[in-house]
Amino acid sequence: MVLDDPAVTTPQARTDAPWRHDAKKEDLNVIGKPIRKVDARSKVAGLTRFADDLSMPRMLHMKLLRSTVAHAEIVSIDTSKAAALKGVKGILTGKDLPIPFGILPVSQDEHALCPDKVRFVGDPVVAIAATEEEIAWEACRLVEVEYRELRTIGGIHEGAANDEPRLHDYGVRGNIHRLENLEFGDLQDGFAKAAHVREDTFFFEGNTHLPMEQHASLAHFDKDGKLTIWSSTQTPHYLHRALARTLHPLPAHHIRVIACPNGGGFGGKSDPFNHEIAAAKMAMLTGRPVKIALTREEVFWCHRGRHPVLMRSKIGVNKTGRITALDFHSYLDGGAYGSYGTASTFYTGALQTVTYAVDNYHFRGARFFTNKAPCGPKRGHGTPQPRFALEVQLDKIACDLGIDPAQIRLDNLAPRDSLTANFLRIGSMGLGQCIEKVVAGSGWKERRGKQERTKDGRIRGLGLACSSYLSGAGLPIYWNGLPHSGVQLQLDRSGLVTVFCGSTDIGQGSDSVLTWIVGEVLGVDPLGMRVVTSDTDLTPVDLGSYSSRVTVMTGNAAMQAAERARDIVAKGVADKLGVPASRLVFADSRVYDAEDPKKGMTFAEAVVCAEAKFGTIGTVGSYTPPKSAAKFRGGGVGPSPSYSYSATVVEVEVDPDTGIYRVPKVWMAHDIGRALNAAIAMGQIEGSVYMGLGEAMMEEMVYRDRTHKGNRIFVHKIPSMLEYKSPSALEMPEVVSYVVEDYDKNGPFGAKEVGQGPLLPMMPAVANAIYDAVGVRVDEIPVSFEKVFAALQAKKEGKEARFGPSNGPDGVPEVDFGDSLKIKTPWQGGDGTAWNEPKREKKAAK
């Protein structure tokens, strides 16, 4: 089917044409237009089939029995009573799935069912399939599990203080999973040059994704030995790999993973999950289709959301507020498993330098294993926590020095087309423009610091913050030199263009992005195209919908495939019309002569011409990100083809008597490079405002910690949609969105990401706005009413007008980070390697 004749793809087409970042708006027919999403009508009409909508004849329902204790060894499991229950068709325990897995090669520490040890309340122990879901549930209640309880590790300080019992027998030592220590430039010199130095401690409580759709999977093992699994996953390729590993010796090419449309993911469906593997195994065991649909509570157990992070930040600035040095410590509460945690740890130190030029930078990060649901990537992955710290600290610096907080940011902007201290390559950089937009829109200069009163006696305040995010991780999850994304096109005689791609639409519109890009290049209507995505049997690999990578990476791959198809079709049409191929225009579902537009044919006729000449028309395109400039160990996290930028002003109204506040209005500007579809981009901006507001005001993954008769009970306090508080429509403020376009040469048509970036500045902006209104600092997320009240009380009593973790030595745990890796900055003549890098140990190469 695929024609990929190198002869028709000139080298120039490969290197230049695919980006087309500087194409003029008026020359584009699809890009930039507010076209509806390809799947919009089905979604709105309720016709989209999510994983839980699927069913098959003779299908069994599976339930997981989960640990009721936080940390214990499994002494025995007796499933005999459950097996005797009428309707029960299959039971699995840990011994049936002995091979561990995990999203990162460095942390293969999970089992589909715990074989010997449970590490949090909710860890799965037994899987039971039955003819009815209720029977499977009843059967789980009949299983007897005997536990020998171990001491619970309940958080960052406990993880640092208790080396025993260890949750895992790998990691740095004790319950420290990761320790990172990276030093760029000369910190001593940087602080020596500072006219003003601040040291602050911040805490960001964990929170979760809360997607509307609860995870569900349906697995089917057919009589020909082939396994198919439909699942709510953002990363079918990684799930495919995890299944091939854990179901060994079932060969990988006998496993087909189909990612269903996701009813929201936000990072919570990016790991391979125990329930997916157990359902697959159960289908193999019973020979019947097996479905599992998680309850809301179980989604909280899957988690992989925001890490709770404790941070200490020391920053030095010169007289004018220009940053001279930054010394940043982060301590992450990782929960029970590794998940993406290694990357998360690095991300708490990676992007501080991308918004503001930091000449000298020292980052230390530690991640602890604790007996909580595992943390991982949530929208913004590891960067919202340090962003909160940095943006609040800059606000404090601005206040200390009497500088406008907007101005101090403008004065510190990282330059475009530059390398940062930690060797991240910045391309386009529209943050300055973003700041100017929100400053002008909100009336920042006139309204800030005025403490106006509302009719009901609340005090108004404005807060500003900025951020940056990557447009896709520069490196894949597992080491390989292959493309990150592949797209395959098939052109039918009817004029139909079918796009095959492994990417997964999680509601962000990635299916639509493919059609816009291909539609623009081939001049066909995006809504008339067919998209086949996220099916490992049918579609070329795309690494998944995470790290805001899809638009840039699949977009570039789609562009390349489309350019190649265009070349083929153009050659066919050129012969037919007797016009040079270079003069042909593809637009409005026609192919015609630029000099004589009447001379031409429909796109379908053009495909027929080309097919007559070349045979069946199909092309492929793929994308690999540019090589990173960072060559030191740990430099793999942070590089990206491009960085998006956001700036926001948030307005709050605070009731000084109670600390209760509301957020009536938000101004958010986002540098997206180029909006492929401004309407959808604004949807992402507003969605980010919403999610960020939830984190800022109320969302938290907190645990009930009780001891009774010597037993410690440690369980998620509120795993329900009612009691895990996230904003409702009533809390949603009016949002003024500004789409700033600073075309980036690495993006298709200049595009950068928008799905995650605009979330990041919300949390610090809310905290800064509270300060502007009532003069108190809440250095802790969420900025809940109680904390504002406590800070107000402190102020009233003449104490420090602040709520947050201690700034004293007890505020952060004592951790020996060892020697730092020392890296010379680009302006010190550094080449991206560490000059003192110790030789890598042999085992790392294994």
Add this chain to the structure above:
Amino acid sequence: MLRLPPFTYHRPKTAAEAAALHKEHGKQAMFVAGGTDLYPNMKRRHQVPTHVVSLQDVPGLTAIEQLPDGRLAIGAMVSLTTLEKHLQLLRDYPGLAHAIAEISTPLLRNMGTIGGNLLLDTRCTYYDQSHEWRESIDFCMKKDGAICWVAPGSPRCWAVQSSDSVPVVCAMEAEFELVSTEGTRTVRGDALYRDDGIEYLTKKPEEVLTRLILPKTGGWKASYLKLRRRDTYDFPVLGVGACVWTDAGGVVTKANIRLGGAGSYAIPATESEKLLVGNQLTDELIAAAGTAAMKPARTMDNTDLDVYWRRKVAPVFVARALAACK
């Protein structure tokens, strides 16, 4: 959450018949009105009646009727949405109308009834959880367990009164009409409720609440102020119901203040009430009455929001509720 467990559904045609059915099945039976409280609880296996007695066919329970003596009788099955928009209620009993509008969401108010809200099960973050979650704490005394996690040394359950209508209805000294196989009786205000998280009602299980009877208007004013994190679907973590009777000169002759969401029943703020009686409702007096309400607001750590903060802001909420009675 699972699907509903199997049960027998009864549709009696009179209140007395409903009471008889309930009595017949004893502990296996529960009444259902709107079902917005009972059915989710059944799906979580908190409440597992095998006989559910619906009141939907009982005549007269959806009526709103002005009694000859000026009181207003509201049938227990009147939906919250109906009351929220009821012109007479909005005009004559704005405090109660406001409390009703504060209950949950429009969708829940469409289904939920005033009777159901008045008899709402007490709530607790140790109790309103899935079966699996409760397994991990080895349950609690309200269902399947032996201990009250809120106060482990306590012999009683501390689940929280969480109805928005109850504090203001109690403050107003409204009456409740109860029907059983033995006939009809009425109880007034606080007398329907008990300070216990499990046995939070004084009525016999088989007694049917048929009507809420509001006092005649004139000479008094009631208000309700709710504290919660979000201005929708959250239950109150403090719900102040206040009712103040004044004479022609504006002097307070009687005052009732009830604190919902702060204990297992709507707690009277007695000291605050005492401060008000015999005085004009000045700003200073209102502030003082608010401050005096901190003591009875004995919040417990089994709802949303910080337990101490809820207590510290109780004076502000009481004062604001009283200000609305001016």
